Amino acid sequence: MKIIHAGLLIAALGLGACTNADRFGPGAGGAGAGAGGAGAPGSVNDPTSAAYFNATVGDRVLFAVDQSTLSAEAQQVLAGQASWLMTNGAYTALIEGHADEQGTQAYNLALGARRASAVQNFLISQGVAPNRLRTISYGKERPLEICSTEACYSQNRRAVTVLTAGAGL
Amino acid sequence: MIKFCLSLILALGLAAPLTAQERSGPLRIEITEGVIEPVPIAVAPFLAENAAASDFARRITDVVAADLIGTGLFRNIPESAYISRVSGFDAPVAYADWRAINAEALVVGAVTLSSDNRLLVKFRLFDVFSGAPLGEGLQFAGSTGSWRRVAHKVADQVYARITGESAYFDSRVVYVETTGPKNARQRRLSIMDYDGANVQYLSDASSIVLAPRFSPTGDRVLFTSYESGFPQIYEIAVGATQKRALGLDTDSMTFAPRYAPDGRRVVYSEAKGGNTDLYLLDLQSGKRNRLTSAPSIETAPDFSPDGSQIVFESDRSGGQQLYIMPASGGEPKRISFGQGRYGTPVWSPRGDYIAFTKQNAGRFHIGVMRTDGSAERLLTASFLDEGPTWAPNGRVLMFTRETAGSDGEPALFSVDISGRNLKRVATGTAASDPAWSPLLP
Structure with missing residues (x-):
């Protein structure tokens, strides 16, 4: 059990290091293929693909300054994620918690962990099996937007659900 | 060595022999003044x-x-x-x-x-x-x-x-060399002389490395790396190429490690289920003790020089503040009460001050206070000053200063505890996360 667990972790994180929304190029979500759908397997039009999840379901939720509370809007996105994950059982997810640059390093790591955990708990409460979800925090180390104003900060205070093809942990 | x-x-x-003297005593500069x-x-x-x-x-x-x-x-x-x-x-x-x-x-x-x-x-x-x-x-x-x-x-x-102060020039600084844009930073664990000379690398730039700390004898370094995919604590001997993971849980994040003055124990933060607390690890036995159990964030710990106490930051009161507790755990006592948020406390090697990062009204400061929280003084102010580390003599601080905006970059700065002599440390590239060694033997 432990060994399988560790092996999966490494596979998941190879993807987790990216921050681009289009991290799953065509064919990357191979596990989604064959489950039926309108588009080419793995494409953004294939509702069982990771690309579809990222683009249509929405792979991320945003947070207020120094908060890990899920807004109504965030809960709506996460309910969609939960329902998608329950339909597409061949994926696991790594939830990345991030903070903006207004804060000290260690605190932001802890804050990112809180945010990722808030998303994880919500998805579990919606019925996603706990062993399909893992969390990680990048603190302020991996901002998406690089300006130093609220326009960028608001996009950086995020939790991103990163899919990986594979069975439960 | x-x-x-x-x-x-x-x-x-x-x-x-001199007859006329302008001074009554020998030459002496009081640097605290x-x-x-x-x-x-x-x-x-x-x-x-x-x-x-x-x-x-x-x-x-x-x-x-x-x-x-x-x-x-x-x-x-x-x-x-x-x-x-x-x-x-x-x-x-x-x-x-x-x-x-x-x-x-x-x-x-x-x-x-x-x-x-x-x-x-x-x-x-x-x-x-x-x-x-x-x-x-x-x-x-x-x-x-x-x-x-x-x-x-x-x-x-x-x-x-x-x-009349002890010295600090024959010392080194471990830090993180930083290259690339803000959203794709590459970080490399590095060591230099205190003045920026003789840079030596302890890692490549393939994974995120954070917050290195020297052992009390200056021959080992603790740091956090994402190499395994998850942030975990590692130890490496200075001059070595192989690091070792400290064997903590692989399914939870560990970070912010700091040696005890005896060099045999490490205090660090671990996030489990979204909650970050402090733990103490015995390096030899691998035995772990949980030091705090609160739903709040407890992180950035540091020992008092005599090893009896730990100063750390916690948001248990609502915002980040500084606390001191016995090194074995126990009831923490809050020591920071000013406006704003306080983090990254570091205890002076002389035991007299605690340096910290303060955030207030959209600005960051490096400051010092007495260990009971009195006599707070802010030494710097900028868009982002963070993470002070003490020179071996407890009279100078080095820290990270980051500039704002899309092309913002971190750099190392130093300042003395009277707030004077603020200057950039001569690193060849952008740099962050400095930690000063003890005086070399």
Whole structure:
């Protein structure tokens, strides 16, 4: 059990290091293929693909300054994620918690962990099996937007659900 | 490890008795009071006692002078202003000539390069206005490759004798070299001399590395790396290439490690289920003790120099504040009560102050307070100042300053505890997360 667990972790994180929304190029979500759908397997039009999840379901939720509370809007996105994950059982997810640059390093790591955990708990409460979800925090180390104003900060205070093809942990 | 021999040069009866003195006592600068005007001194070009030593003599003189000037406490009088030259290491000092150009202190040195390629560096320090040597002459021996360290050791002696403080020039700083844009930063664990020279890498730039810390003996480094995919604590020996994971849970994040003063235990943060608490790890037995159990964030721990207490930050009151608890855990006592948020506390090696990062009204500050939270003073202010680390003598702080905007970059800065002498440390690239070593042996 432990060994399988560790092996999966490494596979998941190879993807987790990216921050681009289009991290799953065509064919990357191979596990989604064959489950039926309108588009080419793995494409953004294939509702069982990771690309579809990222683009249509929405792979991320945003947070207020120094908060890990899920807004109504965030809960709506996460309910969609939960329902998608329950339909597409061949994926696991790594939830990345991030903070903006207004804060000290260690605190932001802890804050990112809180945010990722808030998303994880919500998805579990919606019925996603706990062993399909893992969390990680990048603190302020991996901002998406690089300006130093609220326009960028608001996009950086995020939790991103990163899919990986594979069975439960 | 480089070994230095250090020998005392017997004091010769060089000092001519002085009749009139402008000062009642010997030369002494109190650095805690904050010096407005740097004290003029003369670091006379070190004499090369044989031809092979001349290049080293020049370079060593430059480093000694740079160390002393770099403190902001001294100004080096240029050689062109000298009335008399130093004709020999043992020659009598023409105090009147140095007094005439207002040199408060005179440093005289000599360098020999032996046939087996070893450097012998000796120096004497004179209190010009008292007309007497300040301490005994000293001689250092080292390999040619350690010429900078020898120079730092000379400057350390001069600094210590004039200020009465312990020294800090012969020390190193472990930090994170940073390249690339903000959203794709590459980070590399690096070590340099305190002045930015002799950079050495402890990692490649393939994964995120954070917040390194030296062991109390300066020969090992703790840090956080994402190499396994998850942030985990590692230890590496200085000069080694292989690091070791500290064997903590692989399914939870560990970060912010710091050695106990005994070097055998490590306090760190672990996030489980979104909640971050403090733990203590015994490096030998691998035994772990949980130190805090609160739903709040507890992180950025640091030991008191005697090992009896731990200072850390927590948001248990609603925002980040500083707390102190017994090193074995127990009820924390809050020590920060000012406006804003307080984080990254570090205990002075002298035990007298705690330095911290403060955020208030959209600005970041490095500050110091007494260990009971009194006498808070902010030393800096900028868009983002963070993560102070103490010089071995507890009188200077180094920290990360990051600039705002899309092309914002971190750099290392230092400032003394009176808030003076704020300056950028000469790193070749952008850099962050400094941690100062103890004084080298």
